[in-house]
Amino acid sequence: MVAHRPPEGLDAHGAAPAVPTPDEALSAGLTLSLSAPAVFGGLILRGPRTEGRDRILASLQDAVRLPIHVDIERLIGGLDLSATLSAGSPRQLRGLLASGVGPVIVPSAERLGAQTAGLLALLLDGALAGPHGEPIAPRPLIVLDEAEGDDPPLDPRLLERIALILPADIRAHAPPTIARLPQDWRHTPLHDETINELLTAALLFGVPSIRTSNQLCAAAKALAALDGHGVSPQVAQFAAALVLGPRAIPRQEVEPAPLPEEAQQPGPSDGEDDGQNLTQAGELRERVVEAVDAALDSDLFSIVGAAASQRGPQGRAGRTKKGGRGRPAGVKRGRPGRDGRIALVETLTAALPWRRLRGGPEDTIPVRQSDLRVRRTKSKSATLTVFCVDASGSQAFSRMAEAKGAVERLLAKAYVRRDEVALIAFRKDGSEVLLPPTSSLTRAKRALAALPGGGGTPLAAGLQSALRLCLSAGAQGREPTLVVLTDGRANVRLSGEGGRSEAMAEAEATARQVRAAGVAAVVVDTSPRPGKAAAHLAEAMGARYAPLRQFGDGLDAAARPLGAPS
Amino acid sequence: MATFPFAALVGQDDMKRALTAVAIDPRIGGVLIFGDRGTGKSTAVRALAASLPTMPNFADCRYNCDPDIPEEVSSCPDSPQAGRKLKVPVPVVDLPLGVTEDRVVGALDLERALATGEKVFEPGLLARAHRGFLYIDEVNLLEDHIVDILLDVAASGVNVVEREGLSIRHPARFVIVGSGNPEEGELRPQLLDRFGLAVDVKTPTDIPTRVDIIKRRDAFERDPEGFVAQHQKAGERHKRKIVAARRRLNDVELDDDILALIAGIGMALGTDGARGELTMMRTARAFAAFDGRTVVRADDVRAAAPFALTHRLRRDPLDETGSAVRVERALKEVFDGGAQAA
Numbered sequence: 001m002v003a004h005r006p007p008e009g010l011d012a013h014g015a016a017p018a019v020p021t022p023d024e025a026l027s028a029g030l031t032l033s034l035s036a037p038a039v040f041g042g043l044i045l046r047g048p049r050t051e052g053r054d055r056i057l058a059s060l061q062d063a064v065r066l067p068i069h070v071d072i073e074r075l076i077g078g079l080d081l082s083a084t085l086s087a088g089s090p091r092q093l094r095g096l097l098a099s100g101v102g103p104v105i106v107p108s109a110e111r112l113g114a115q116t117a118g119l120l121a122l123l124l125d126g127a128l129a130g131p132h133g134e135p136i137a138p139r140p141l142i143v144l145d146e147a148e149g150d151d152p153p154l155d156p157r158l159l160e161r162i163a164l165i166l167p168a169d170i171r172a173h174a175p176p177t178i179a180r181l182p183q184d185w186r187h188t189p190l191h192d193e194t195i196n197e198l199l200t201a202a203l204l205f206g207v208p209s210i211r212t213s214n215q216l217c218a219a220a221k222a223l224a225a226l227d228g229h230g231v232s233p234q235v236a237q238f239a240a241a242l243v244l245g246p247r248a249i250p251r252q253e254v255e256p257a258p259l260p261e262e263a264q265q266p267g268p269s270d271g272e273d274d275g276q277n278l279t280q281a282g283e284l285r286e287r288v289v290e291a292v293d294a295a296l297d298s299d300l301f302s303i304v305g306a307a308a309s310q311r312g313p314q315g316r317a318g319r320t321k322k323g324g325r326g327r328p329a330g331v332k333r334g335r336p337g338r339d340g341r342i343a344l345v346e347t348l349t350a351a352l353p354w355r356r357l358r359g360g361p362e363d364t365i366p367v368r369q370s371d372l373r374v375r376r377t378k379s380k381s382a383t384l385t386v387f388c389v390d391a392s393g394s395q396a397f398s399r400m401a402e403a404k405g406a407v408e409r410l411l412a413k414a415y416v417r418r419d420e421v422a423l424i425a426f427r428k429d430g431s432e433v434l435l436p437p438t439s440s441l442t443r444a445k446r447a448l449a450a451l452p453g454g455g456g457t458p459l460a461a462g463l464q465s466a467l468r469l470c471l472s473a474g475a476q477g478r479e480p481t482l483v484v485l486t487d488g489r490a491n492v493r494l495s496g497e498g499g500r501s502e503a504m505a506e507a508e509a510t511a512r513q514v515r516a517a518g519v520a521a522v523v524v525d526t527s528p529r530p531g532k533a534a535a536h537l538a539e540a541m542g543a544r545y546a547p548l549r550q551f552g553d554g555l556d557a558a559a560r561p562l563g564a565p566s
Numbered sequence: 567m568a569t570f571p572f573a574a575l576v577g578q579d580d581m582k583r584a585l586t587a588v589a590i591d592p593r594i595g596g597v598l599i600f601g602d603r604g605t606g607k608s609t610a611v612r613a614l615a616a617s618l619p620t621m622p623n624f625a626d627c628r629y630n631c632d633p634d635i636p637e638e639v640s641s642c643p644d645s646p647q648a649g650r651k652l653k654v655p656v657p658v659v660d661l662p663l664g665v666t667e668d669r670v671v672g673a674l675d676l677e678r679a680l681a682t683g684e685k686v687f688e689p690g691l692l693a694r695a696h697r698g699f700l701y702i703d704e705v706n707l708l709e710d711h712i713v714d715i716l717l718d719v720a721a722s723g724v725n726v727v728e729r730e731g732l733s734i735r736h737p738a739r740f741v742i743v744g745s746g747n748p749e750e751g752e753l754r755p756q757l758l759d760r761f762g763l764a765v766d767v768k769t770p771t772d773i774p775t776r777v778d779i780i781k782r783r784d785a786f787e788r789d790p791e792g793f794v795a796q797h798q799k800a801g802e803r804h805k806r807k808i809v810a811a812r813r814r815l816n817d818v819e820l821d822d823d824i825l826a827l828i829a830g831i832g833m834a835l836g837t838d839g840a841r842g843e844l845t846m847m848r849t850a851r852a853f854a855a856f857d858g859r860t861v862v863r864a865d866d867v868r869a870a871a872p873f874a875l876t877h878r879l880r881r882d883p884l885d886e887t888g889s890a891v892r893v894e895r896a897l898k899e900v901f902d903g904g905a906q907a908a
Contacts, residue, residue: 039787072664079676090677114707115664121703125608127660133694157704160603186788192777199776208769211604213776214783330664353679354731370729 019241022167026056027176028242029164032222033140034060034103035181039218041124041162042103042141044154045170046246049146052170059175060142062102068111070096075119077130097123098130103140109154110147115330117155124161144168163215165246185225190217194231201240205248216243334374346373383481384420384437384473385410388466390486390526391427392457404448406524410483420478422469423447426462428455429496433465437473456498459490459537460506463514470519482514482521484543488533504533508540515542522546568790569616570609573800576779578606580765584873585614586804587852588741588762590811594848595762596720596742598705598753598877605767606779607745608660611701615656617801619809621697625650628689629736630657630696638737643687657698659691659740661716663707670712671719671727672734687734692716692725695740705744706753713753716742717760759838762845764877766890811855818851820862827864827900831871834896837878846874864901871897 020028033043045053057063067074077095097104097119106112106120120141122128128136143162145154153159195217202213220239224231331343350371358366387407407423421444423435435447463484470480490503514521521543525534538545575582581599588594599607622633624644631642633651661670672690679685691700700716702708719725725738744761746753758764770776786793794801825847832843849870854862872893879889 072662072666072669079680090681092677113664115662118663118703118707122660122662127608128662129660156603186784190784192781195777195780196773199773199780203771203773203776208602208771209604210606210769210776210779214780217780217784218787330666349676353674353676353683353685356683 019245020238022170023172023174023176024238025166025242026170026172027178028223028226028238029166030056030176031179031181031226032219033142033162033164034178036185036218036222037103037124037140038126038138040140040164040215041138041158042143042164044109044143044145044159044162044165045168046145046147046165047168048148049144050169052172053144053168056170056176057105057142060103060105062100063105063142064096064100064102065105065107066096066116068108070116072115072119075116076128076136095130095136097128097139098134098136101137101139103142106141106143109143109145109158110152112155112158114155117158121155121157121161160209160211163212163219163243179226181222182225185222186218188221188225188231190221190224190231194220194236198236198240202244205244207244207247207249212243212247216240219243331373331375333370333372335369335372343373343375346375347371349373383479384422384470385481385483386422386424386466386469386473388424388426388431388462388482388484388486389451390457390459390462390484391425391451391453391455393427393454404451407448407483407485408445423451424462424466424469425451426458426465427453428458429461429492430458431462431465433469437469437478456492457486457490458492458494458496458503459486459488460494460503460510461492462486463507463510463541464494467510467514467517467519470514471517474517474519480519482519482543483524484521484537484541485524485526486534486537487525487527487531488523488535488537489527507537511537511540511543515540568786568794570613570783570786571794571797571801572610572613572617573804574782574786574793574797575606575610575613576782577770577775578610578767580873581607581610581767582614583853583869584763584765585610585743586808586856587849587870587873589614589618589808590852590856591815591848592739592741594845594852595760596717596744598758598761598764599743599745599767600747600764601745601767602769603747605769607743607767608701608703611699611743612658615658615699617805617808618656619805620653620655623652623654625652629693630698631737632697641735643689643734643736657695659695659698659700661691661700661702661708661712663704664709665691665712667712667715670715671725673727674732685731687727687732689736692719692738692740693736696736696738698740700740700742702742702744704746706746708744710757713757717757721760758877759841761877763849763873765873766876807856807858810858811852814855814858814860815851817860818855818862819860820847820851824850824862824864824867827867830900831867831875831896834900835875835879835893837875842875842878846870849874868897868901 029043032040045056073079073093073095075095075097077098078093080091080093083091083093104120104123112120119128123136124138124141126135126138130136141158141162143154143158146168147153198216198220199213202208202216207213216239219242220231220236223239223242224235227235229235331346347367348365350373351365351367354368354371355365358368387410389407420437421435422433422437423444424431424433426432434451435444438444466482466484470482473480488507489500490507491498491500493499493503494506521538521541523534523538523541523543523545525531525538525545525547527534534547535545537543572582584597584599588597601607623630624633624639627642627644629642629644631638631644633639668690670690671692672688675684675686675688700720702716705713719738720740720742723737723739725734725736727734742761770779782793828843828846828850831846832840835842837843846867847870850862850866853866853869854860857866872890875893876889879892
């Protein structure tokens, strides 16, 4: 019905995409997240602590800061044991989340347990209830994600629910302007075409979540309501850069789905102005895309890291182990020593109610075996990154030096994270484990420099040994991540014989086994012109796909010649 | 707070059908919903509960006992006979991850114990979920021992607490709806088997559907009451169909051919145990009842089979074929084979 009206404000063509400046992004992010937590969830501040960030946090009104280790009672309320004991009569603890309505600051969010993250996700969904079933209203979460090095990434449930992600590196001189969204911001009109373009952009940048798309449209409305001039292309760009920018996968890596064509038809519009509408819609999309591109910052490491987190240890919320090491992971009935360390307070809590019934001297608390509680701990399992490198002839001539450079950088990163690495190369008629799992960077570098090149591409054989290594690492309690560097063009079969189509089929079957085994994987496409073969392999493997070309200048510098193969 | 209307949910027909089936016949058991985040799983559960008729309840009963079931009332730990009656919406209880056993099954009321030395039972989430739904987001991340308790209670319909010197039993009949992302941790096969139905949901990737979803969501968030009113008619229709189906359920007949068909599908897929086949039968019956019939037809069975069986197939790590494909293949065989014989 609105197809005949062009999107508002298209005449105001700006030359540069409307990428928000850091100050603008911060003001907008704070305004949106603080005024409509049920929609936007809050704000993730990414990066190490800075003075600027702390200044912002200090300025937030009625904010409450969660302790790093916090139990469910403290969060949603329950009996306050220490107050109860000193008062001699029951004292209820008001849950941190239930008292007040201001923002909740979540420090060291990367260390948040799955339990706390789950509660916070319920809070944002409006589905959290106190100890007696009383609902707790959503509040904005200001999540401080300081993950670096070997820290796990932010819990995916929070990442999914919180629309706004900004760098913690805040250098604003002036305090951000936190505006109030007008009451009726939701009623800001948003044209079908604009929704169409925003959603197309979201898919184009590999952000498939419907929730995020909803937040994107809501952000466009909110920004327009603040602006007072309706949803102009600039506002749409701003919203896209703000919401999609930090989540986007570089465009070239997203499967070129037939979306743009589909979106070229903005509804049943007819006649002459059809063409005009088309151009306008296309133009708007281009500008939205440009804005996100400009706001985009991604490199190989974040992709590898994301792949590891997809099916890695955090997804599984780590492993709960008996014994004393690691982070606390709840309290359970059990025998100290056998099941874990004694949890003194909980044990006394369990024993306390029976004091009168069990008798005994006035100032003692009789403890029975059934009262004993133990504290369980969770320790993060070690990770192993298996590099599976194509050292075939085609590879050696074109990209070997660059591939080595990429592996070396990844190695260095793995070393910083204290991960173990292993190196497998495949060429000629088989594969070879050049470096069994080790945490020695020097050994890894030496093995890499000595990597010989030339011959055919026995991709299936390489993948098979990589998978074997990953599975045995998994059995030992390590979390494997597989990084395959190849152009994906297999031509040697498992049997060592040649034959392109059979070799490709075997490689694909092996890739599917990798997927079935649930090994997190990345395929780095090393062919000079990233093509279908490696992308196809990545798909079969359920792996992230990343063309080497994409890593640009930084990588070229790192890919300095590593010396001739010995 | 208004709830997004069930009738206004876009797409996700499998999820809606499975939820509707368990709303008609809770004996089918729980529903497992696998799929991406943000596909409206929890919205659908809440929407379904809100679309059902309100249920009578006693104001002074913390166990949600059904006033129309005398045994339930007479054995209720709160003995609410004298209580005032209410009409309450069908409950949806969220089970947070990391929830303690005490909070789930109920525990000694510490407050009373400390203050007066009385031993009083404080009912847990299971009591609150009685006659409703228990929703667990990311059930694959829930501690195994909690999942065991939940499935045990859901299967028996009774929560028995025998500990800390307390002895309590109260009815706890609820439908577990668990959502999960299989990429983030598997459920043990024996737990999978105990969920009645399983469905896969996927984020729609075509722009028009996505636009439709976003527009409805936006309209709802803008004016919840207005949006609910707009879909009230369709909601009422769905509600009436469910109520009628419930009433009809016991009259729905399964003739021998249908039973043989069900057994044949089970055999073709080599499912372990009879649970899959029982579930298939109950689900087919619910579908027939929902459709206003008292006779189960072969197409009811065909529709029910994937829901009841996909999660019950044995995993073959070397066979890369997905379970859904295997079920589809077996169904084709059984149905086409049957057609040829006829």
